[in-house]
Amino acid sequence: MLHGLLLVSLCGCAITPRPATSCAPGLQPHIRDVLYFGQSRPDGSAVTPEQWEKFQHDVLTSAFPEGLTVIDGEGYWRSEAGSLVREGSRLVILLHPPGEASGAAVDDVIARYRVQFQQEAVLREQSAVCVRF
Numbered sequence: 001m002l003h004g005l006l007l008v009s010l011c012g013c014a015i016t017p018r019p020a021t022s023c024a025p026g027l028q029p030h031i032r033d034v035l036y037f038g039q040s041r042p043d044g045s046a047v048t049p050e051q052w053e054k055f056q057h058d059v060l061t062s063a064f065p066e067g068l069t070v071i072d073g074e075g076y077w078r079s080e081a082g083s084l085v086r087e088g089s090r091l092v093i094l095l096h097p098p099g100e101a102s103g104a105a106v107d108d109v110i111a112r113y114r115v116q117f118q119q120e121a122v123l124r125e126q127s128a129v130c131v132r133f
Helices: 007-011 049-063 100-116
Strands: 028-038 069-078 084-096 123-131
Touching: 028 069, 028 100, 049 100, 084 100
Parallel strands: none
Antiparallel strands: 028 084, 028 123, 069 084
16 A cells, blocks of 8 residues: 555656766666555455566566566555554565666556555655666
8 A cells, every 4th residue: 555655656746866977987877766565455455475476477577577676575654544554565676777768667567556456656766876787
């Protein structure tokens, strides 16, 4: 669910960081997106490991075949009613070249997860980095 965590992602006014312009020799500018996918559904059930695996295979790795990292986590957020909610989460770390195509792919992944698992939001953390593969 993760609603209320990132107003920027909900209002559509996210600002894409400028790519790093002064990377050390041998490093290349990239964008690092960390996506926080809540695993609780509005009906009280959770996204099952099988459902996650299918989403990961069909959506995530299709959109980012170069690779990604998935970390299991536990998230906490304050509900609209004011109570503290705890839920399982998956953090997905993506490193991709700057540009509209990569940004649109991230937006599509988020939108598809929100629809498929009835999520109010997916938290997106973004920064400019320098990388070497």
